[in-house]
Amino acid sequence: xxxxxxxxxxxxxxxxxxxxxxxxxxxxxxxxxxxxxxxxxxxxxxxxxxxxxxxxxxxxxxxxxxxxxxxxxxxxxxxxxxxxxxxxxxxxxxxxxxxxxxxxxxxxxxxxxxxxxxxxxxxxxxxxxxxxxxxxxxxxxxxxxxxxxxxxxxxxxxxxxxxxxxxxxxxxxxxxxxxxxxxxxxxxxxxxxxxxxxxxxxxxxxxxxxxxxxxxxxxxxxxxxxxxxxxxxxxxxxxxxxxxxxxxxxxxxxxxxxxxxxxxxxxxxxxxxxxxxxxxxxxxxxxxxxxxxxxxxxxxxxxxxxxxxxxxxxxxxxxxxxxxxxxxxxxxxxxxxxxxxxxxxxxxxxxxxxxxxxxxxxxxxxxxxxxxxxx
Amino acid sequence: xxxxxxxxxxxxxxxxxxxxxxxxxxxxxxxxxxxxxxxxxxxxxxxxxxxxxxxxxxxxxxxxxxxxxxxxxxxxxxxxxxxxxxxxxxxxxxxxxxxxxxxxxxxxxxxxxxxxxxxxxxxxxxxxxxxxxxxxxxxxxxxxxxxxxxxxxxxxxxxxxxxxxxxxxxxxxxxxxxxxxxxxxxxxxxxxxxxxxxxxxxxxxxxxxxxxxxxxxxxxxxxxxxxxxxxxxxxxxxxxxxxxxxxxxxxxxxxxxxxxxxxxxxxxxxxxxxxxxxxxxxxxxxxxxxxxxxxxxxxxxxxxxxxxxxxxxxxxxxxxxxxxxxxxxxxxxxxxxxxxxxxxxxxxxxxxxxxxxxxxx
Numbered sequence: 169x170x171x172x173x174x175x176x177x178x179x180x181x182x183x184x185x186x187x188x189x190x191x192x193x194x195x196x197x198x199x200x201x202x203x204x205x206x207x208x209x210x211x212x213x214x215x216x217x218x219x220x221x222x223x224x225x226x227x228x229x230x231x232x233x234x235x236x237x238x239x240x241x242x243x244x245x246x247x248x249x250x251x252x253x254x255x256x257x258x259x260x261x262x263x264x265x266x267x268x269x270x271x272x273x274x275x276x277x278x279x280x281x282x283x284x285x286x287x288x289x290x291x292x293x294x295x296x297x298x299x300x301x302x303x304x305x306x307x308x309x310x311x312x313x314x315x316x317x318x319x320x321x322x323x324x325x326x327x328x329x330x331x332x333x334x335x336x337x338x339x340x341x342x343x344x345x346x347x348x349x350x351x352x353x354x355x356x357x358x359x360x361x362x363x364x365x366x367x368x369x370x371x372x373x374x375x376x377x378x379x380x381x382x383x384x385x386x387x388x389x390x391x392x393x394x395x396x397x398x399x400x401x402x403x404x405x406x407x408x409x410x411x412x413x414x415x416x417x418x419x420x421x422x423x424x425x426x427x428x429x430x431x432x433x434x435x436x437x438x439x440x441x442x443x444x445x446x447x448x449x450x451x452x453x454x455x456x457x458x459x460x461x462x463x464x465x466x467x468x469x470x471x472x473x474x475x476x477x478x479x480x481x482x483x484x485x486x487x488x489x490x491x492x493x494x495x496x497x498x499x500x501x502x503x504x505x506x507x508x509x510x511x512x513x514x515x516x517x518x519x520x521x522x523x524x525x526x527x528x529x530x531x532x533x534x535x536x537x538x539x540x541x542x543x
Numbered sequence: 544x545x546x547x548x549x550x551x552x553x554x555x556x557x558x559x560x561x562x563x564x565x566x567x568x569x570x571x572x573x574x575x576x577x578x579x580x581x582x583x584x585x586x587x588x589x590x591x592x593x594x595x596x597x598x599x600x601x602x603x604x605x606x607x608x609x610x611x612x613x614x615x616x617x618x619x620x621x622x623x624x625x626x627x628x629x630x631x632x633x634x635x636x637x638x639x640x641x642x643x644x645x646x647x648x649x650x651x652x653x654x655x656x657x658x659x660x661x662x663x664x665x666x667x668x669x670x671x672x673x674x675x676x677x678x679x680x681x682x683x684x685x686x687x688x689x690x691x692x693x694x695x696x697x698x699x700x701x702x703x704x705x706x707x708x709x710x711x712x713x714x715x716x717x718x719x720x721x722x723x724x725x726x727x728x729x730x731x732x733x734x735x736x737x738x739x740x741x742x743x744x745x746x747x748x749x750x751x752x753x754x755x756x757x758x759x760x761x762x763x764x765x766x767x768x769x770x771x772x773x774x775x776x777x778x779x780x781x782x783x784x785x786x787x788x789x790x791x792x793x794x795x796x797x798x799x800x801x802x803x804x805x806x807x808x809x810x811x812x813x814x815x816x817x818x819x820x821x822x823x824x825x826x827x828x829x830x831x832x833x834x835x836x837x838x839x840x841x842x843x844x845x846x847x848x849x850x851x852x853x854x855x856x857x858x859x860x861x862x863x864x865x866x867x868x869x870x871x872x873x874x875x876x877x878x879x880x881x882x883x884x885x886x887x888x889x890x891x892x893x894x895x896x897x898x899x900x901x902x903x904x
Contacts, residue, residue, distance in 0.1 A: 227623030238571055288625040288851040291567075295829075298562035397561050405559055 196452045197463040197518050207516050208459025211493055214505060218497050219286075227287050229500045233274055233480070234292070241267035244424070245406060251416030264424035266481070269431050271300045273483025278499045280309055285496075302395035303365035307387060311368035317495050321440060321447045321468035328440065329447060331356065331363060332372055335539040337447045342542045349540045360429035365391045431481070435472070438528040439488035441535055442470045444521045465492035466513055471506065471522035478525075479503060489520065553578075574668050575603025581671045585663060586642060591729045595648040595695065596660045597633060602643060602671060608636045609643070609674030611706035612699045612780070612807075616855050617645060618670030621658050625670070628655040629856045631698035632674065633730075635706045646729065648695035675861050678807035679703075683778045688716040689771055691762070691791060693751075693783025694723070699807065700780060701730050704737060704744075714741040717771045721749045721760070721783065745771070762790040764798075775800055782807045808858060819874065825901035826850060827869055835896035840876060842892040845904060852891060852904055859893035866891055871900030 195204060240263045247260030276299030278284070284292045298305045311327065319325035323337055330336040334353055335346045356363050369387045373379040402421040407414035446467040456464070472478075472486040479486045479502075487502035490509055494502075506522075513520040556565045569576040575584060583606070587599035609615070609632050618627040634644035649660040680688075680703055690700045697720055707714055722728035731748060738746040747770055749760045760766075767774045775798050781791045788806050795804040819837035824844055826832070833848040835841070842864055845852050855863035859877055865888040872883035873894040881897060882889055889902065 223622040223624075224620075225623075227620065235571065238568055242568060242571070282849070285849045285851075287620070287623055288846065288849075289620070290625075290851060293851065300562060394562070397558065401558055401561055405555070 195456070195460045195463060196446060196448055197460075197467060199459075199463060199516065199518070201457065201459075203516065204457055204459030204463055206459070207512070207518070208457065208462050210512050211459075211462045211509075214508060215494050215497065218494070218501050218505070222286065222498055222501070226498045226500060230275075230279075230284055230287075230292060230498070233270065237267050237270040237275060240264075240270070244420075245417075248406075248417045248420040249410045249413065251410075251420055252413050257416050257420060261420045261423045261427075264420060265427035265431075268300055268424050268428040269481055272428060272432060273435070273485065274480055274499060275299075275483075276301065276305075277312075277483050277485070280305055281313060282496045283498045298394075300398070301361050301364065302391065302398050303361060303367075304390045304394045307368040307390065308364065313495070317492065319453070320465055320492060321445070322450060322453055323447055324450060325453075327367065327370070328436075331367060333363070334536060336441055336535065338539065338543055339447070339449070340539075342539075346540050350537055353536050357430050357433035358426055360433040361425070362395075365395065434525075434529055435482045435485050437532045438472050438525065439469055439485055439491075441532045442521065442523070442528040443531040443535070444519065445470045462493055463516075463518055465489070466509075466518050466520060468492070469521070470528055471520075472525050472528050473522055474525060476503075489522075573603070575601075577603060577605060579605075581605040581673070582668050583643075583671050585665050585667045585669065588663060588665060591646060592648075592727050594660060594727065595646060595729050597644050597646045598659060598663065599634075599642050599644050600669065600671070601641060606643075606671065607673055610679040611636060611702040612679040613674040613676040613702075614699065614856070615645065615674050616672040617659075618672075619655065619658065619663070619667075621654060625851065626655045626658075627670070627672070627854065627857075629675075629858070630659075631695075631702060633698050633701045633705070635702070635709050646695070646698045646701070648698075648729065672855065675855055676807070678780065678782065678805060680707075680780075684710070685712060686715075687773070687777045689774055689777035689779040690716065690718040690720075691779065691781040691783070691787070692718070693721040693787045694727075695729060696781075696783030696787075696807075697722075697729050697734075699782055701733075703780070704734070708737060708741070713743055715743045717745045717747070717774075717777070719747050719749070719770055721751050721756070721787070723753050724750050756786070762787060762794065764794055767794065775803075778803050778805070780805045780807075808860075819895070820898040822871070822896055822898035822900060824896045824899075825869075826904045827901055828904055835900065837874070837895055837897060839895060840892055841873065841889070841894055841896060841900075841902065844896070845891065850904070854892055857892045859890050862890060864891045865889060867903040869901040869903055872897040873900055 197204070199207065244260050244263030244267055247256045247263060251257035251260055276297060279292055279297040280294050280299070282294040285294050290296060294309070316326055316328045321329060323329055323339055330340065333356055334349050335342060369384050369391070370379055371384070374381055374384045402425065403418055406421060407418040410417040448464060448468065453464070466489055469488040469492045471489050472482065474482075474486055484499035484502045485491055487506050490502040490505045491499070493509065494505070510520045510522070560568055564579060566577045566579055575582050581602055583600035583602040585598060586601050589597045589599070591597055611632075614629045614631045616627045616629050618625050630645040630647055632643055633646040634642070647656050647659045649656045678699055684707065690703075692700050700718065704716070704718070707716070718734060720728065720731070720734065722731070725731065725748070728748060734746045738744050751757065751760055771777070779795070781788060781804065785808065788808060791804060792801070792806065795801050821837050822835055824833050824835045824841065826845060826848070829850050831848045831850060833844050835844055842852060842854055842857065852866070853863055855861035868882060868885060868887040868889050870885060872881050873889050874881055874897045876893050876895055882894070891902070891904070
């Protein structure tokens with residue numbers, strides 16, 4: 169059985185429509201079953217190599233990041249208490265922003281992926297970690313680990329494609345509502361943690377009758393409880409402790425949360441929506457092999473180049489391709505895997521998308537603007 | 544009034560540190576500060592024999608003092624991975640310096656025991672579970688006592704004898720101790736000195752060599768009569784390898800005084816019986832699958848699959864590790880008993896999968 173599918177393969181600068189004749193089961197990478205199997209085998213080998221040699225140095229790394237993050241958080245909050253003096257406010261807000269970024273990205277996101285479960289430390293474990301974010305960890309683990317990582321960039325299945333708010337792909341239906349999406353994107357970026365929190369409630373599924381209202385209500389209650397505690401901490405208790413100087417503390421905490429929101433939005437959108445990253449249809453993943461799944465992760469992800477500090481602050485999601493190939497390997501090892509994955513991809517003719525932050529983010533912005541219009 | 548203030552302070556602190564517990568920040572100041580778990584710092588390591596060492600630990604807040612003869616599960620990070628194993632406490636329960644001691648015998652291929660005996664450094668932090676076990680003197684401190692120990696089975700008894708010694712009571716006890724050779728006999732010198740100081744304490748040592756116990760040293764009624772003529776009038780505590788325990792249990796039973804014999808195995812005698820069957824083990828709650836060979840216990844399989852099931856003694860005593868069986872059969876490695884009813888509680892530390900199994904873990 170064959171079908172004709174018109175696919176736009178986008179390069180950095182130009183959009184080149186190509187029409188291919190594909191069998192329904194042909195993999196979007198264009199590789200045949202044997203080639204995919206060989207590719208998958210090489211990826212499995214890389215994965216097994218890291219699993220067999222992860223050890224004390226890795227454990228020391230995450231312990232160190234956690235210690236630094238907590239010290240930054242304490243120092244940032246203390247400095248904000250003296251926030252009536254501008255230098256203290258700036259230093260405090262910067263330290264608290266960095267602490268929240270580290271907690272959500274390099275620590276929380278990765279711990280909840282089970283990257284550190286092998287240490288068998290009950291305090292640094294995917295089953296127990298609760299992150300500094302209004303989204304309850306169990307809901308995040310469902311929407312992110314299960315849905316997004318299994319169905320990466322499959323339109324209609326991966327709910328991270330536009331987060332149900334933004335039109336990312338020309339194959340998503342257009343309506344007038346999309347015209348406002350540059351504004352929606354800015355609002356989503358600013359309030360990103362709330363967007364993430366509401367994501368797993370799947371309001372559209374409830375409206376379609378595919379999810380019960382009771383389930384959604386229970387999730388909303390959990391978000392309200394966790395969110396309430398987060399708001400109480402950042403906007404009532406810590407400011408109140410500063411007495412007459414409550415306002416600088418409150419504004420500092422708000423700044424830190426917004427900075428973290430903007431940063432995580434940017435990194436995450438750069439991971440899947442720059443030019444050159446493919447999105448897939450449900451037919452693309454019919455009977456997908458393990459090798460096929462690996463190849464789709466590469467096609468559907470993009471890396472961001474940068475310094476060591478940049479990689480850590482991005483939670484090593486700057487190595488989005490390696491993260492999607494190996495979501496449960498310790499994040500500190502993605503950097504050494506990247507050149508090896510890239511070489512294997514090039515060998516197999518699988519495009520490997522890696523550019524600077526400004527280029528990736530610029531193309532994401534252009535895409536959001538372009539898809540506001542029909543086509 | 545005071546407690547409500549404390550509770551309120553604790554609740555306030557927990558909200559400030561949320562979603563992390565207060566401990567997460569307290570340990571930045573002192574790694575032993577915790578209100579939820581107990582950690583300890585290694586303050587001294589004393590070699591007892593070439594293959595054993597006593598480790599002095601200073602526990603942080605939350606340590607509940609133990610009874611002599613009990614054990615604790617000690618958690619250590621080896622090559623980045625947390626391992627927990629039970630070890631007997633050999634110190635008196637309340638030392639003046641607030642420290643406790645465990646004594647560890649390195650066993651061949653024992654990852655944790657070899658690490659503790661040969662690689663652990665003073666200053667390292669270990670994790671402690673509350674003390675556990677009913678191999679204690681109870682109300683018998685002033686009764687005539689008999690102790691029979693083999694190898695590192697001496698460790699809980701050493702804790703009891705040190706405690707009796709410190710209590711300054713007239714000791715009426717006999718201790719028969721077996722080890723492979725005199726230089727492998729943990730605490731032999733201290734026990735001999737104790738016998739010199741207490742006229743009511745007799746210490747008798749037998750070197751068994753490696754391999755099966757020589758017939759002339761085997762525990763028999765006749766040998767007991769020779770070494771401790773009034774043995775049947777004494778409350779007896781025995782700890783050591785399975786054959787020693789089996790011999791004692793038979794003797795005490797035929798004398799009709801089984802209730803006077805208190806026994807503890809220091810290592811499980813896990814022997815898979817015939818009928819072992821490989822299969823796939825499903826840990827349902829964790830969504831993890833792993834192959835089982837029908838010989839190794841479920842707890843080990845789960846740990847290798849990256850899970851960290853709650854557990855204690857790892858030898859089928861404490862029931863900390865029980866989980867519900869969802870489907871399939873499991874084999875009790877101690878006695879070959881098969882459990883296969885849905886909803887059965889399985890002690891995963893001593894049970895191997897028998898074919899395909901799914902567990903609520």
